[in-house]
Amino acid sequence: MIQEKYKFDTKVQYLKYKVLREVAKLAWEDKLLENVMDIPKMIIPGKIPTMRCCVYKERAILAERVKLAMGGNPENPNVIEVIDIACDECPAAGYEVTTSCRGCLAHRCEDVCPRQAIFIDQNHVAHIDKSKCIECGKCAKICPYSAIANRKRPCQNACKVKAISMDEEQAALIDNEKCIACGACVYQCPFGAIMDKSYILKAIDLLKNNKNQKVYAVVAPSISSQFTYAKLGQVITGLKNLGFHTVIEAALGADMVAQAESRELAEKGFLTSSCCPAFVSYIKSAFPELTEHISHNLSPMATIAKYIKETTENSKVIFIGPCTAKKSEAQLENVKPWIDTVLTFEELQALFDSRDINLTVLEEDVLDNASYFGRIFARSGGLSDAVSQGLKEQNLTDFELLACTCDGIEECRAALMKKKRNILNANFIEGMACTGGCIGGAGCLTHGEKNKAQVDAYGKEAMEKTISDSVSVLHIVKK
Amino acid sequence: MIFIEICVGSSCHLKGSEKIIHLFQTAIAEHKLENDVILSGSFCIGKCNQIGVTVQIDEDIFTGVTPEHFREFFEQNVLSRINKEI
Numbered sequence: 054m055i056q057e058k059y060k061f062d063t064k065v066q067y068l069k070y071k072v073l074r075e076v077a078k079l080a081w082e083d084k085l086l087e088n089v090m091d092i093p094k095m096i097i098p099g100k101i102p103t104m105r106c107c108v109y110k111e112r113a114i115l116a117e118r119v120k121l122a123m124g125g126n127p128e129n130p131n132v133i134e135v136i137d138i139a140c141d142e143c144p145a146a147g148y149e150v151t152t153s154c155r156g157c158l159a160h161r162c163e164d165v166c167p168r169q170a171i172f173i174d175q176n177h178v179a180h181i182d183k184s185k186c187i188e189c190g191k192c193a194k195i196c197p198y199s200a201i202a203n204r205k206r207p208c209q210n211a212c213k214v215k216a217i218s219m220d221e222e223q224a225a226l227i228d229n230e231k232c233i234a235c236g237a238c239v240y241q242c243p244f245g246a247i248m249d250k251s252y253i254l255k256a257i258d259l260l261k262n263n264k265n266q267k268v269y270a271v272v273a274p275s276i277s278s279q280f281t282y283a284k285l286g287q288v289i290t291g292l293k294n295l296g297f298h299t300v301i302e303a304a305l306g307a308d309m310v311a312q313a314e315s316r317e318l319a320e321k322g323f324l325t326s327s328c329c330p331a332f333v334s335y336i337k338s339a340f341p342e343l344t345e346h347i348s349h350n351l352s353p354m355a356t357i358a359k360y361i362k363e364t365t366e367n368s369k370v371i372f373i374g375p376c377t378a379k380k381s382e383a384q385l386e387n388v389k390p391w392i393d394t395v396l397t398f399e400e401l402q403a404l405f406d407s408r409d410i411n412l413t414v415l416e417e418d419v420l421d422n423a424s425y426f427g428r429i430f431a432r433s434g435g436l437s438d439a440v441s442q443g444l445k446e447q448n449l450t451d452f453e454l455l456a457c458t459c460d461g462i463e464e465c466r467a468a469l470m471k472k473k474r475n476i477l478n479a480n481f482i483e484g485m486a487c488t489g490g491c492i493g494g495a496g497c498l499t500h501g502e503k504n505k506a507q508v509d510a511y512g513k514e515a516m517e518k519t520i521s522d523s524v525s526v527l528h529i530v531k532k
Numbered sequence: 533m534i535f536i537e538i539c540v541g542s543s544c545h546l547k548g549s550e551k552i553i554h555l556f557q558t559a560i561a562e563h564k565l566e567n568d569v570i571l572s573g574s575f576c577i578g579k580c581n582q583i584g585v586t587v588q589i590d591e592d593i594f595t596g597v598t599p600e601h602f603r604e605f606f607e608q609n610v611l612s613r614i615n616k617e618i
Contacts (some may be wrong), residue, residue: 269575289542298576298578299542299575299576299578300540300542301541301542301575361575363597364572364573364574364575365574367573418542418543418580419542419543420545420546421542421545421546422541422542422543422575503540516545516546524550525550526540526545526550526553526573527573527574529538529540529571529572530555
């Protein structure tokens with residue numbers, strides 16, 4: 054049991070995984086409905102609490118996790134949900150004077166405060182009058198002892214699009230209009246109080262019925278940095294053992310996108326990328342005036358899935374990746390027909406273990422559909438490299454690519470602000486909401502420093518070195 | 533009319549599907565069979581093999597098709613079928 058934990062970054066992920074695994078196990082056996090209420094007690098037996106005040110609260114929270122593992126609240130359109138009873142109502146007081154205040158004489162904090170919110174007690178120690186404070190942070194910056202701290206909630210801190218506030222009971226509240234479903238809060242909340250809805254049951258239903266239909270797994274290239282305890286070839290065998298007909302690289306869709314996107318770019322002169330669904334949704338909600346510049350290409354996931362469905366009768370497609378926002382993207386009207394459901398790597402691990410599939414003892418299968426360029430989409434900068442290559446391969450050399458590679462949503466925001474004011478010196482914005490690119494996605498099992506190197510190494514292993522090579526095979530597939 | 537499906541899934545791709553596609557295209561042109569054969573591809577026919585590429589002709593599946601034995605394969609399994617049909 055201990056061993057399992059090391060597949061994940063945090064204990065929160067491990068807990069979520071255990072719930073998913075139990076739900077999946079029962080679903081495979083068609084015993085979920087009658088046993089669903091027993092899952093919390095199975096995972097938290099006995100009477101001694103290990104995480105919260107008592108086992109009953111622990112189990113109550115776990116019951117909420119079970120609901121999310123089964124698809125969550127259908128009335129909430131967002132794929133990201135707050136488990137309000139799990140929210141620890143962290144202090145969110147904003148700027149506070151800490152015990153590091155030495156009661157100095159200068160009191161620069163008092164002078165710099167624009168609202169006279171700082172008062173000094175008889176021991177010269179500073180205090181902040183919260184009724185006057187506007188959270189500007191000037192006092193914290195000027196204090197020579199760094200004695201003033203900004204106490205922000207980890208979820209609010211993680212949410213760079215500022216979609217999280219507090220409800221009347223101090224629990225986290227997500228503004229669905231602003232939320233881009235990137236999952237940063239899911240990964241950052243130390244109490245695991247925010248979770249992405251899981252569609253693992255939909256996937257199991259599709260796979261159970263695989264005698265009557267071909268179920269394709271489309272895997273994101275970041276898979277090369279995941280399941281590091283086994284070989285990638287063993288993961289492919291594992292997927293087939295789960296009942297998938299075959300596994301196809303989303304990177305082949307990325308090759309197709311790179312080709313089309315470079316053409317569209319040369320034609321229009323300015324584009325923002327459409328691969329990252331969280332970035333696209335951010336433009337739509339925060340910069341609606343720039344919506345017209347979003348590339349008209351479907352994402353690599355949707356592009357390859359559309360291709361599979363158009364060329365194969367009776368096929369179903371499940372996307373497996375690091376991304377919670379893909380779950381949202383799959384619900385869009387223009388994507389829905391192609392993608393049947395989306396799983397994260399976390400959920401895939403739970404699926405493997407629900408069937409007792411031990412990857413490390415399996416034979417190695419192969420995975421090779423895409424080029425180097427399609428594969429490096431998984432890390433920040435890869436898409437721009439691929440578009441540059443696409444221009445070259447299609448002899449669109451008159452067009453000079455000036456890519457602005459945005460690593461993380463804050464950089465995206467800065468570039469979009471500049472574009473809005475017409476001061477951006479670039480003709481292509483590669484936007485990736487997660488820092489590092491897809492390898493930083495919330496649905497990853499682990500987020501390691503080596504991940505980028507692993508993606509690059511995997512890219513170099515591709516048999517096809519150019520985009521046109523890997524895409525050429527598709528012309529024959531199309532009937 | 534016969535349907536030929538060439539596997540372009542990962543396993544066959546690595547064993548040279550593209551080469552086989554090319555050989556089929558050339559052979560079809562050479563024998564002027566454009567109206568008798570529909571050539572297409574498939575992401576995995578489900579018969580991954582140690583050597584060669586998997587090809588499905590109508591309902592029959594052939595594994596291990598290689599460039600070395602292509603001509604023979606084409607004669608036995610494509611030309612003969614078409615001659616029978618005619």
